[in-house]
Amino acid sequence: MESSVPPTRQTISTNGHLPAARDADFVVDYLHRLRFTRDVFNPANPTLAEAMGRGGQRRARVFVDAGVAAAWPDLQQRIEAYAKSHADVLHFARPMQIVPGGEAVKNDPAHVQAIVRGMHEAGLCRKSYAIAVGGGAVLDAVGFAAAMVHRGVRLIRLPTTTLAQDDAGVGVKNGVNAFGKKNFLGTFAPPWAVINDELFLTTLSDRDWRSGLSEAVKVALVKDAAFFDQIEATAPRLRTRDHEALLPIVRRSAELHLNHIVSGGDPFELHEARPLDFGHWAAHKLEQMSEFRIRHGEAVAIGIGIDAAYSALLGWLPPGDAERIRRCLMNLGFELANDQLREAHSLLDGLGEFREHLGGRLTISLLRGIGTADDAHEIDHALMTKAIIAASPS
C-alpha cells in the first residue's frame, strides 16, 4: 500500500533563488474493508480479529447504541469473551461505552464530547480501534469523535440497522448536526473496516428493519435497474419481514454504495463528485421540520417519491415509471403522505440548505429512467410544489 507521488506540477520562478509559487500534488491512499458475517462476537468468528490485522495486540474500545445494548443484554460479556479468545490482537482497555441512539446523539454536542472522553480514558492511539456498534446516527457520532482524536483513531463500524448496513455504514463520512442544519459538522474519514452482522437485524423494531430499504431503492434507481426489479419483486416478502429476503438486498445495496465511493474518482467530494443522494434534499429538510420524528429512511422514501414525480413532470421520466416507484415504496410499507408536506414552502427551503451543504451551484439528481440519473441545476418551484402534491397519495 504505497502512495505514488507525482512530481511537483508547476513552479514559477521569480527571484532566481527559490520559486515564489509552487503547486504540489500529492495523493493519500485508503483501504476500505467490507465484511458480511453472522454473530461477530462469537469467539469462533474470526472476522473482527482478522479485520484488525496481525500487527500485535491493539487497544480498542466498543461504543454501543443504547438501543442495541437493550436488545442484547449480554453484549458486554460477549465482547469480553471475544477479547479473551483473541487476546493476541485485541485488548479492551475499558468496558463498552453506551451512546444514546437515534438523531439525539447528533443534536447535542455533549454526546460527542462524552465519546471523545471515552477514547481518552481508554488511552486510544492512532493504531488503536474505536468499534462503533449501532444505527447510522451512532456510527456518525462515534466516527466523528474517532476522526478527531489524535487526528484519527481507527474506526470499525458494526452497523446494526438496515439503513446503516445497506448505506451509511459503508460510507466515508461522519457528522453531527448544528445550528439546525443536518451534518453541519463532520469529516470525510474512511473507516478501517465495516462489518455487517446480520444477527443485529433480527432484533430491530419493524420501523428500523424497514426504513433502511429506501436507501436500497435509491441506489437501485440511480445505478441498477435490475436491482430495482429485484426489490420490487421481493417487496411483499420484505413487507412481512422475511429475513432471508432482506439479506441479498442489504448486500447488493452496500456493494453499490461502496462501488460509488471507490470508482467515482472523487470520494471526498473535493471537486464535482455527486454523492448518492437522490431524494435527499427533501429528506434532510423533512427530518428537520418534523424534529426528527420522521426517520431518515422514511424521509428518503418520501423524498424519492417527490423527485420521481418531479422527474416525470419535467418530462425526463415516463409517468408510468414514477408511479411504479411510488407503488414499490408503498408495497415496502412506507407511508408517502405526511403532514409536513402541506408546508411545501418550508420544504422548498431545503433546496438552498442542500446547495449550501454541498457547496457551489445547486445540483439535484433526477431520473431519466429507472436505473439512470442525471443532474438538474435549476428547480422550478411551482413544478416542484405540484410534484410534492402528486407524490402524496391523499
Place this chain on the structure above:
Amino acid sequence: MESSVPPTRQTISTNGHLPAARDADFVVDYLHRLRFTRDVFNPANPTLAEAMGRGGQRRARVFVDAGVAAAWPDLQQRIEAYAKSHADVLHFARPMQIVPGGEAVKNDPAHVQAIVRGMHEAGLCRKSYAIAVGGGAVLDAVGFAAAMVHRGVRLIRLPTTTLAQDDAGVGVKNGVNAFGKKNFLGTFAPPWAVINDELFLTTLSDRDWRSGLSEAVKVALVKDAAFFDQIEATAPRLRTRDHEALLPIVRRSAELHLNHIVSGGDPFELHEARPLDFGHWAAHKLEQMSEFRIRHGEAVAIGIGIDAAYSALLGWLPPGDAERIRRCLMNLGFELANDQLREAHSLLDGLGEFREHLGGRLTISLLRGIGTADDAHEIDHALMTKAIIAASPS
C-alpha cells in the same frame, strides 16, 4: 486533477452470489499551493485572488489573530478594499472575525465554537474560503473549524509569524488541545493554499520573530546539512533581526517542510510515516509543563538541544556536532536553560504521551550527523536525564 482508481484488490467469495469480504483501494488527491509575496491585501497584488481560482465569485470570511489585528489597525479596511478590487472572485459575507492569539485559542473549546459559528453566520459552503491570518495556534484552530464545517470549507492560511511561515502554516494538520494533551483533537486536512506575506513579519515582537527559527534548524538538521551551514553563518544577522537575512531562511524551511509532505509517501501518517518532529517530544511536554509560557519555537530549541546531546551520548552523533548545534541555537538568541528542566522525571513522561499521540511503538528521531536523522525505538531514561543536564548550560 483526476484520481486514478485502482481495481478492487481482493474478493473472497463465499456464497457464490456476492463476496462476504471485499478490500477496496481508493485514493484521494490533493493540490497544495504555496506562495510567497509581500503585502497580500494590496489591491494590486493578485496572489490571493489567483490562488482562489477563476470559478466565479466565492464567499469568504477572514479570521484574524487578535495580535495581528492590533498590529495592523487598518486591516479590515484593507481587506474590504481588496475585495472591491477583486469582486469577480471574492465576496466577504461578513467582516473579519477576531480570534484570540497564542495557545489560549487551542485550550478552550469555546474559541473553536465561536469560529464555527462565524462560518455558519457567513453562510460558507464547501466551495467558500475561510482565510486564517495569524500565528500557528490561530491557524490550527481556524483550520480545525474549517475542516469540520460541511466536512471541509476551503482553508487559505496567511501565516504571520516566523514559526507559522517556516513550518506549521505549510503543514496538513490542524488541532486543539484537550485533557491537557497538546493537539489531542484535530484532523489531517491540507489547506487550499498557503500565502507567506513577508510584511507580517515586520511587526512581530522580537520573541515571535525569533522563536520560529528553531523549526528551520530542526528541518536543516534532519534533511539538509548545507541549510544548517547557512543558518549557522547567518545567525548573528538573525539575532539582530535582519529582515533580509530572514526571508531565504523562512523560504527554504517552508520548502523543506512541503517536500516532506508531498514526497514522503504517507502525508496523513496513516502507516509508518514520521512527521518532521526532531526535538518535539520534549518540546510538547515543556510547553505543557510551563502552562504554555514557553512558546512552541522556544521549546523546540530546548528539545533540539536535548536530543542532539542524547544522540551524542548514544555515540550516534560526534560530540562536536552536538556542541555546534547548541551554539547555533544560542547564537540565534535561544535560551536553552529553563527551570522546567529540573523536573527531568516529569519531562520524561513526555515520551509516553508522544508515543500515544503518534500511535504504535515509540519512535524518536535522533541524529547520526548534521543533516542525517535516524529513528530510535527505545530511550534510556538515565542517559536521557544526562542529556537534559548536558543540554542546559547552567
